[in-house]
Amino acid sequence: LSADFNLQAAVPADKGWINAISTTNPADSHLYLNISGQQAAFLNFRRSKLYLYNCFDAAGIDDVLYYCLFIAAQLQLETDEVRLVVSGDIKYGDESFNKLTEFFKQVTLNDIKLVQVPSQIQTHQVLSLAALS
Numbered sequence: 001l002s003a004d005f006n007l008q009a010a011v012p013a014d015k016g017w018i019n020a021i022s023t024t025n026p027a028d029s030h031l032y033l034n035i036s037g038q039q040a041a042f043l044n045f046r047r048s049k050l051y052l053y054n055c056f057d058a059a060g061i062d063d064v065l066y067y068c069l070f071i072a073a074q075l076q077l078e079t080d081e082v083r084l085v086v087s088g089d090i091k092y093g094d095e096s097f098n099k100l101t102e103f104f105k106q107v108t109l110n111d112i113k114l115v116q117v118p119s120q121i122q123t124h125q126v127l128s129l130a131a132l133s
C-alpha cells in the first residue's frame with residue numbers, strides 16, 4: 001500500500017518539531033505542546049531521549065487543557081513543577097495561554113529559533129514548519 005501512494009517520501013507533520021526540541025537537551029520536567037488548528041501534539045523527554053509523543057484532536061483550549069493535565073498525571077509530573085512549553089497557534093497573554101497558566105505554574109512559549117522571521121511573527125508559531133527546512 002505504501003508503495004502505491006509513495007508514503008516512503010512522506011514526512012510526519014511533527015518530525016521537524018520533535019527534532020528541533022531534541023537538539024536542545026530537553027529537561028525531564030518539560031512537557032512540550034504544539035497547537036496546530038484542531039490538533040494538540042505533546043512531547044516529553046527522559047534523559048534527553050524521546051519518552052512520550054502523542055497527538056489528539058482538540059476542539060478548543062478546554063480539550064487542550066484536559067490532555068495537558070491527563071498527560072502530566074500519566075508522567076507523574078506535578079503541575080507546579082512541570083514546565084509547559086507551548087508553540088503553534090497560541091500567543092502570550094491570549095485567553096488560551098492564560099487558561100493554561102491557571103493550571104500550570106510555569107508556562108512559556110517555545111523560544112527555539114531555527115529561521116529569521118519578520119518581527120510581527122513569533123518564532124514559536126512557525127517552529128514545526130521551520131524545522132522541516
